[in-house]
Amino acid sequence: MRITVIGSGYVGTTTAIVLASLNHQVIGADIDTSKISKLKKGILPFVEPGLNDLLSEMLKTGRLNFTDNIVTAIQESDVIYIAVGTPSREDGTADLRYLQAVADRIAGAINGYKVIVVKSTVPVGTNRWLSDYLSDKIGNPKLFDVVSNPEFLREGSAMYDTLHPDRTVLGGMSGHAIEILKEIYQPLGSKVLITDWETAELIKYASNSFLATKVSFINEMCRIAERAGANVVEVAQGMGMDVRIGAKFLNAGIGYGGSCFPKDVKALIATARELGVELKILEAVETVNRTQPLFYLKKLVQTLRETVDKPWIVALLGLTFKPNTDDQRESPAIRIVEELLPDCQEIRIIDPTIEFPDQTPWPDERKVVVCKTVEEAFSAADAAILCTEWEMFAKINWEEAVRCMRNPILLDGRNFYNPEQLRAAGIRYLALGRGNST
Incomplete structure (x- = not known):
């Protein structure tokens, strides 16, 4: 053909x-x-x-x-x-x-x-x-x-x-x-x-919107778990064992991004509005996702204020919205950087797809520094934030990181790490909804 x-x-x-x-x-x-x-x-x-x-x-x-x-x-x-x-x-x-x-x-x-x-x-x-x-x-x-x-x-x-x-x-x-x-x-x-045409078109939007709904739902459960002292990772595990629910897209964290979910949820809401239909569930999905990074940041900022005076030096692990892509569109990591910038001396970004500042949304911002190595990003840092679960971040030697950082604090935005292992290395581990110990 x-x-x-x-x-x-x-x-x-x-x-x-x-x-x-x-x-x-x-x-x-x-x-x-x-x-x-x-x-x-x-x-x-x-x-x-x-x-x-x-x-x-x-x-x-x-x-x-x-x-x-x-x-x-x-x-x-x-x-x-x-x-x-x-x-x-x-x-x-x-x-x-x-x-x-x-x-x-x-x-x-x-x-x-x-x-x-x-x-x-x-x-x-x-x-x-x-x-x-x-x-x-x-x-x-x-x-x-x-x-x-x-x-x-x-x-x-x-x-x-x-x-x-x-x-x-x-x-x-x-x-x-x-x-x-x-x-x-x-x-x-x-x-x-x-x-027919219309059904095929709606299948696409409905599929992505449903997956986005699963993400925002578990992120709301994460907020409850944080207040109640429950472990959202185990909540998701228990939910996922139900074949009617399934385990995929139940990873609580700082929210979804990329070129599909945010755009498609917005477009379906807009289409429904034109047809005179109110999509309350999807409007809530969008609200949860937009605000989720702020819940994580609140915990980090509170800890930093108790530990060290501003301006801070923060290492950001990953800028893309997910690993194995260079796509930064609608990445929650971008929202985190923008919220932190006024209070920071430097935000040091390390991502395997980024080599130069002009590959970030802030090419002329002196406070944003692109690092080539984890050691460079961690040097005298007051905290680190895991935003994208790249494989390279699973190989970090946290005992060495403790010696590099001024304040060994990690905010795990993807529930990527084992809290006990990081604490044993001397890291002050922060996450949302990981039980009373966080």
């Missing part, structure tokens, strides 16, 4: 590479010439474990190519995937300008029948709008069909998720187009759900 994937972000690039590995002839297209230049050389424009090797392999086979010539890419393929960004506007609604720009490119370049596959996460009703919009622009609705095919990949395991999907959702009005997509995905062997 000849396929073009428009958009070279996480979803588009991963989709293009994996489709090429399924023996399709694939063109990755984007107007960003710098990204295309990197991809042609086998360099990913983002961090994603394992994907670089598969990219290089597919380029060598000749089944995968990249271009910034969108028109040619459209004309040379039978199936066009749209995988452009749909960021949040200030009011929470999804910004569809990039999707419309691609639609205009398709309408101006179409030279035969195309199946147009919407991989981007879009509000309910978007695929129907796109079909009507293209019909008006092209003038011949028989030249295309639109299929909604939402993605369910996770940053940090995007390649695995794309190669081993737990379900493939295909929403559309054309049986012929659906059969073409089923043929494309047949080698993956996943369960296929065929539905």
Whole structure:
């Protein structure tokens, strides 16, 4: 099958590479010439474990190519995937300008029948709008069909998720187009759900919003555990043993971030509002997540005030919203830095994806220092905060850290460490909801 994937972000690039590995002839297209230049050389424009090797392999086979010539890419393929960004506007609604720009490119370049596959996460009703919009622009609705095919990949395991999907959702009005997509995905062997456009779109938003709800729910239980002297880690363990609940997404901490959960929760709330529906649960989910880092910070600030005068030196372990990605979007660690900055002499950031200050949101802030080693970050520090559970932080020698730090205090924002082990090393361990001893 000849396929073009428009958009070279996480979803588009991963989709293009994996489709090429399924023996399709694939063109990755984007107007960003710098990204295309990197991809042609086998360099990913983002961090994603394992994907670089598969990219290089597919380029060598000749089944995968990249271009910034969108028109040619459209004309040379039978199936066009749209995988452009749909960021949040200030009011929470999804910004569809990039999707419309691609639609205009398709309408101006179409030279035969195309199946147009919407991989981007879009509000309910978007695929129907796109079909009507293209019909008006092209003038011949028989030249295309639109299929909604939402993605369910996770940053940090995007390649695995794309190669081993737990379900493939295909929403559309054309049986012929659906059969073409089923043929494309047949080698993956996943369960296929065929539905209409609106249902496919809502499945994506409902899935991410439900997972975000689990995160915020356990974070509210964390607040109760903190007051009651209970251990939220064991609470989550007990809940997860119930097969109706499951253990995933029950890790209490400073909250969720990234490009999906925050954006999709906002967009679903906005869509519901337009339809005259009030989503009280999701509004609460958003509120809990927005305020969760502050609950952790309150405990640290109180401890610091009792221990040392301001301004403080704080080591921040991890800035990305999760490990195995360089994505900082909506990371709760950013909120923590911004809240602490006025009271700090320095905030020293160490993250394996960050080498220079211009890779942080504060390129000109002198108080923000990027460190290459844990020892550098801990030197004379008044406290450390674990924000991202990178593997490198599991290997810290805390007995040596105690000797480096001015005040050996750790705020564990991800319940990553064993409190007893850190206390035995001489660290004053702080967390939320880890029992009376914290």
